[in-house]
Amino acid sequence: MINIRQLTKHYGANPVLRGIDLDVAAGEFVVVLGQSGAGKSTLLRCINRLAEADSxxxxxxxxxxxxxxxxxxxxxxxxxxxxHHNVVPRLSVLKNVLTGRLGAVSTLSSILQLFRRDDVALAMQCLERVELAHKAHERTDALSGGQMQRVGIARALAQRPKVILADEPVASLDPKTARLVLQYLRDATRELGITVVCNLHQVDYAREFGDRIVGLAHGRLVYDGDTAGMTETDLQRIYPGPATDVQDAAQTDPHTHSTALRAGA
Structure with missing residues (x-):
């Protein structure tokens, strides 16, 4: 579904991606781990051309x-x-989800926000998948942060894409809400056969929800394997630095003491 060979990207003199090779199969849920500045967001932006790769x-x-x-x-x-959700606060939840259909309607229809009956039905189905159909006609700014992110998932599903790219989708959410959002994303995409590439910082979430983990460090791919096979040594390559930094990355809930750093944990 996604095939990448020797992908590079610089911002000025700063190399951000340094020869990335990556294949992602149809229907696979791949989590990308790495420190801030490792190149995770740039990789996703190159995949959908929000950023232009150099080679x-x-x-x-x-x-x-x-x-x-x-x-x-x-x-x-x-x-x-x-x-950060990227919803339009003053629009209803339903209209925010319908923006996922803009690429499939005419320019005039998109300007006038005119959608076919089947588009509205599809949007409602997507809201049902994230259990927000009852909020369809409420203003989106009345929702919680977790609900807004579920609107973002529904909007992405409404595009009927083959691939979903999720860039730190739970970074601003508490652990309970974050797991709920990732559960909705994983379940919906598995049921529909959609490929997912999801950037995360939390190792526990990666192990819990991912089929496979890819690790980036300083713009290079340093790990590519299944979730059970990732060891503490692998984590040290993904998060180079003091051991405490790796433990912080692996701990998802500040109220727990488990870092899940043991091999195969």
Whole structure:
């Protein structure tokens, strides 16, 4: 579904991605771990062309994402879930989800916010998947942060994409809400066969929800394997620095003492 070879990206003189090779299969839920500045967000932004890679090859759902002149088909196939929700607060929950259909309607319809009956039905189905159908006609700014992120998931699902790219989708949420949001994302995408690449900081969440973990450090891929096989040595490569830094990354709930650093934990 996603095939990346020797992908590089610089911001000025600063190399952010240094020859990334990565394959993600259809229906796979891949979690990308790494410190801030490791290149996780840049990788996702290159996949859907929010950022332009400098070199390498990249195909997404059969689309050459590096050379395609029209990015609209690519972005229809690769939906994005952002860290800070990116909802329109004054719009209703339903209308926010319907923005996921804008790529499939005419320009005039999108300007006038005119949607077909089947688009509305699809949006309601997506809200049902994240258990927010009862909030459909409420203003989105009346929701909690976790509910807003569930609206973001529903909006991404409404695109009917083949790939969802989630950039730190639970960074601002408490542990209980974060797990709930990741559960909704994983369950919905598994039921629909959607491929997910999800950036996270929390190792426990990666092990709990991911089919596979990819680790980045200083713009290089330093780990690629299943969740059970990741050892403390692997974590040290993903999070280079003092051991306490690795423990902090592995601990998801400040009220617990388990760091889940044991091999295969």
């Amino acid at each position: 390498g090859t990249l195909t997404v759902a059969g689309i050459d994402a590096r050379t395609c002149q029209d990015t609209r088909p690519l972005r229809r196939q690769a939906a994005m879930i952002f860290q």
